[in-house]
Amino acid sequence: MATRTAAERRAEAKAEYDAFFAQCPSRQLLERISDKWVALVLAALGGDGPGTNPGDEPMPMRFSELQRRISGVSQKMLTQTLRALERDGMVTRTVTPTVPVTVSYELTGLGRSLQGLMKGIKAWAEGHMEEVLTHRGGFDQGQGAAAD
Amino acid sequence: MATRTAAERRAEAKAEYDAFFAQCPSRQLLERISDKWVALVLAALGGDGPGTNPGDEPMPMRFSELQRRISGVSQKMLTQTLRALERDGMVTRTVTPTVPVTVSYELTGLGRSLQGLMKGIKAWAEGHMEEVLTHRGGFDQGQGAAAD
DNA sequence: CAGGATCCAGTAGGATACTG
DNA sequence: CAGTATCCTACTGGATCCTG
Numbered sequence: 036m037a038t039r040t041a042a043e044r045r046a047e048a049k050a051e052y053d054a055f056f057a058q059c060p061s062r063q064l065l066e067r068i069s070d071k072w073v074a075l076v077l078a079a080l081g082g083d084g085p086g087t088n089p090g091d092e093p094m095p096m097r098f099s100e101l102q103r104r105i106s107g108v109s110q111k112m113l114t115q116t117l118r119a120l121e122r123d124g125m126v127t128r129t130v131t132p133t134v135p136v137t138v139s140y141e142l143t144g145l146g147r148s149l150q151g152l153m154k155g156i157k158a159w160a161e162g163h164m165e166e167v168l169t170h171r172g173g174f175d176q177g178q179g180a181a182a183d
Numbered sequence: 184m185a186t187r188t189a190a191e192r193r194a195e196a197k198a199e200y201d202a203f204f205a206q207c208p209s210r211q212l213l214e215r216i217s218d219k220w221v222a223l224v225l226a227a228l229g230g231d232g233p234g235t236n237p238g239d240e241p242m243p244m245r246f247s248e249l250q251r252r253i254s255g256v257s258q259k260m261l262t263q264t265l266r267a268l269e270r271d272g273m274v275t276r277t278v279t280p281t282v283p284v285t286v287s288y289e290l291t292g293l294g295r296s297l298q299g300l301m302k303g304i305k306a307w308a309e310g311h312m313e314e315v316l317t318h319r320g321g322f323d324q325g326q327g328a329a330a331d
Numbered sequence: 332c333a334g335g336a337t338c339c340a341g342t343a344g345g346a347t348a349c350t351g
Numbered sequence: 352c353a354g355t356a357t358c359c360t361a362c363t364g365g366a367t368c369c370t371g
Binding site: 052053054055056057058060061062064065066068069070071073074075078079104105106107121122123124145148149152155156157159160161162163164166167168169170171174 | 200201202203204205206208209210212213214216217218219221222223226227252253254255269270271272293296297300303304305307308309310311312314315316317318319322323
């Protein structure tokens with residue numbers, strides 16, 4: 036019976052999909068978004084960054100702007116990540132045919148629904164860095180290990 | 184909510200760490216936790232899984248139990264992931280010298296502080312799967328289907 | 332400016348076999 | 352049961368060159 040609303044089907048989906056199962060499509064989606072570049076891109080497009088506040092709203096950004104903000108990302112990985120996010124409906128790509136082409140990316144509703152979690156992950160990493168470093172030091176000594 | 188926990192204040196205060204910078208230690212930590220196995224292990228140890236509710240509390244699990252729950256994980260990756268999490272102070276490893284050795288893993292306070300986000304990521308993937316598939320289909324057609 | 336196409340090194344990660 | 356060790360492949364991802 037295909038006469039269901041999107042909301043109804045989605046509600047069902049939550050029960051069917053289980054990322055613990057290797058064959059479940061949601062496992063692949065989980066792999067997709069469990070990526071540092073995805074996290075950083077969504078955080079950047081979500082308005083995160085130096086001089087911004089947790090409540091700042093999403094804003095469109097140009098390619099070069101993203102690349103500047105996310106230091107260390109290669110143009111290949113940035114392009115690749117943005118393509119994947121666009122394909123999955125999390126960002127929109129807008130081309131403005133100016134003299135040198137201008138392309139800007141913006142979060143969709145779907146993207147914004149994930150962006151919060153991603154900013155959370157990023158913030159967690161930043162906020163618990165020292166705690167982790169402390170545990171790490173103790174572990175490496177205690178185990179006599181040549182860890183890392 | 185004006186009352187913040189120490190962890191939350193620490194997260195805000197440590198503005199010195201910024202994962203947008205490639206050289207920042209938090210970038211490496213972000214890479215570490217942006218991993219599907221990390222997400223699944225933390226979700227499993229966090230009490231997520233078939234027949235469980237979002238509010239379920241963390242519970243210690245044995246190695247084989249984890250491997251069964253997280254289908255598709257190789258023993259190598261599970262061991263590797265658990266070691267990394269232990270080293271970073273997110274899980275504790277307890278060895279009980281029974282006849283065949285019994286080892287159980289449990290979330291630490293630090294681990295629990297991340298487990299919520301990870302369960303969120305997993306739940307997001309499961310809950311938005313169809314929406315993503317829809318967008319994906321439209322994208323592949325519209326762009327000449329040369330995508331990925 | 333934005334990004335496609337290549338080449339190529341490093342490594343993630345699976346399969347398998349062995350151990351306490 | 353819970354690993355450790357080894358081998359080996361496939362993919363990740365950086366560097367570089369080229370185009371509209």
